[in-house]
Amino acid sequence: MRRLFPVTDETAARTARQEGAEPDGAGEWSLAELAAAYAYPASDDGGPRTWLRANMVSTLDGAAQHDGRSQPISCAADMRIFGTLRALADVVLVGAETVRQEGYRPARARTEFAAAREAAGQGPAPAVAVVSGSLDLDFSLPLYTSPLVPTVVLTGADAPADRVAAACAGVQSLAGAVAQELPGSSGEMKLVVIEIDGGYFYLMAAGDNAYLAVLADVVCEPGRMGGMMRDLVVRIGAHLTSPPRRGGQAV
Known part of the structure; x- marks a missing residue:
């Protein structure tokens, strides 16, 4: 058990630790020791492998x-x-209720793990993937508006249309924030493409405060779809413009 779970503050602190030695269970483990203990197993052929890891805590009575x-x-x-x-991790998968109750925030880049992630070909921080059937999510939270790595929302075909629209607004807000930080950019979001199982999601600027969203089948050619959306925006974009509203009235 000590190999898996670091000891608590009730255990006597270590008097010495030899660099690179196996954790001896006496005192708090360093982050490097924890990372070594929880490292993903190497594949037999040396090639990439996909791993799913679950983590939870419970009380003695099972709560x-x-x-x-x-x-x-x-x-x-x-x-x-x-x-x-x-x-x-590459991705942290979390349920929507956990996000709501725990006040989930985006993963951050940690200098203690930067070298290990770079050596493994990973980005600076993992993405957070939120699973939600209802899309009853607050897309104004930092998890959606200011993550280091864009947050992914996973839902089903029965998700309410108004919540899908809210999700699109969250994607647009995040993409706009990213565009403002990129060198040489005008600061405006033009097109976002998200590949999902079974197809692609497209979100394109279509006028002042208006956007065109399309969910396409996997057989769709992404470049062609982008061109068709641009043609449609050129033809009808002016009619999609939505003036800002205050108190339910256009201003």
Whole structure:
């Protein structure tokens, strides 16, 4: 058990630690030791492998939350492991209710893991993927508006249309923020393409405060779809312009 779970502050602190040695269970593990203990297994052929890892905490009586949140039943060691697992991952998959209850924030780049992620061919931080059937999400939160790596929202075909529209608005806001930071950019979002299982999602600027969204089948050729959307915007873009509204009235 000590190989998997760092000891708590109740354990006597280490008197010495030999660099590169196996954790001996006496005292708090370093982040490097945690990363080594939780490293993904190497494949037999040396090629890339896909791994799915689950992590949770529970009380002695089996409860996984208190007042809807897991944080109150987590200790400092739990949080260190949780942070390490996030830092090693490509994507952090989380349910919508957890996002709502825990106030989920985007993953950040951590200098302690920067070298390991670069060596593994990973970006500076993992993406967060939110699973939601209803899309009852607050797209004004930092998780959607200011992540280092764009947040992914996974939903089904039965998702409410108004929530899909809100998701599109979140994508547009994020893309606009990214465009403003890119050198040589006018600061305006022109086109966003997201590849999903079974197809592609397109979001294109179509006039002042208006955007055209298209969900295409996997057989669609992305470049051709982009061209068709641009042609459509040229023809009808002026009619799609939406003036800003205040108090329910156009201004």
